[in-house]
Amino acid sequence: MKAAAFDYIRADTVEEACRLLAEGEGEARIIAGGQTLVPLMAMRLARPELLVDINRIASLKGVTADGETLVIGAGTRQADVLADAEVAARAPLLAEALSHVGHEQTRNRGTVGGSLANADPTAEIGLVARTLDAEIVARSSGGERRIPAAAFFESAMVTTLAPEELLIALRLPVWTAPRTGHGFHELGIRHGDFAIAAAAAQLTLDSNGRCIRIHVGVGGASPCPVRLTAVEDALAGSPLDDAAIARATEDISDMLDPESDIHAGAEQRQRTARAMARRAIADARDRAQAGAA
């Protein structure tokens, strides 16, 4: 399997990459880590005329803090985010999710922006972005805009990013309240494989152990990652005992719209999503309680 022939240009700056995308009129494509695009090109499911390589644009790499937001450059390798001390301390949900993304060798190349732009329904990074209501920063020759994760994912493998837009960064809100905990669970055929379904949760408890803030998201069980606001509403104010979690997630299937494929049927994905959501919420609760002790 060999890719069809193409032209290649290494962009040195964001401006140059944006200009090449604009001039490419839809025939130019960004290559970041290549961990998804190179296989697609090998199978000739993608045949871009021009590849614009953004791997050496230094300004797209790294993790910085902007007040209570972590800004993760789109070109930052998944392995570097996983090893980042600030991410581990301030966005542990993302760190835990990243440990499920492929293997060491794919994380050494694959980028945060590439995963978001690819919008695989099972992708862990997109699930965390949706669960925490992150923003995605996009730039074109016409200017820059911030897209809330809820408005970024359109359907499976489709985003609202325009063909001439370059993804610049992920802006992840940091929860600074005490007694905050996170949980992430996924089921795959093997560790490192794409998930059948995954769930992420982050919550804060008050000093009496009642839940005062909670976000829950599920991936792999709908065309896009979804936030389960009905589950969140049912659990807000509760002490988060296992019975309450079970009750709140009982009808989770009504909120999901999974596909059947060779890895799992739709019903299995729904049931898996429910089990993963319960575990993720329970882990988040336990960690929040441990943080209070």
Next chain:
Amino acid sequence: MSDHDIALTVNGRRMTSRAEARTTLVDFLRDNLNLTGTHVGCEHGVCGACSVIMDGRPVRSCLIYAVMADGAEITTVEGLEGSDGALSPLQDAFWETHAMQCGYCTPGMLIAATALLARNPDPTEHEIRDAIGGNLCRCTGYVQIVEAVQIAARAMREAG
């Protein structure tokens, strides 16, 4: 479509050649530089046979176009032996435990495990399985491969 002059430092030697943009790093190593130790299996990133160390990190060379790697330092399986031509402790342990049958996965396994031992001299069995988790072996069942990495880790720690 575009052709490119590509320079790499492979196993400590600077090597150059010219290739089409669509040439993957593994094809460039094998066909342009005649370094056929690195194997190519699936050509789409799932088997790990093509693993090489690029700028200090294990990567899949079928998922990188050679032109993207221009200027990089690459270690392939040919670069694992000592300057005297002796097998590395890891290669020696693969020999000892017979951690292969057909040998197709072996270069990728050696690269993945070499990278693991470079950053973690005393890995647990779980850490070893995680490090080679992206490398498929259709013959051995992995048991002797894990054992070989454990033996090599011990030998390397004892040798300091």
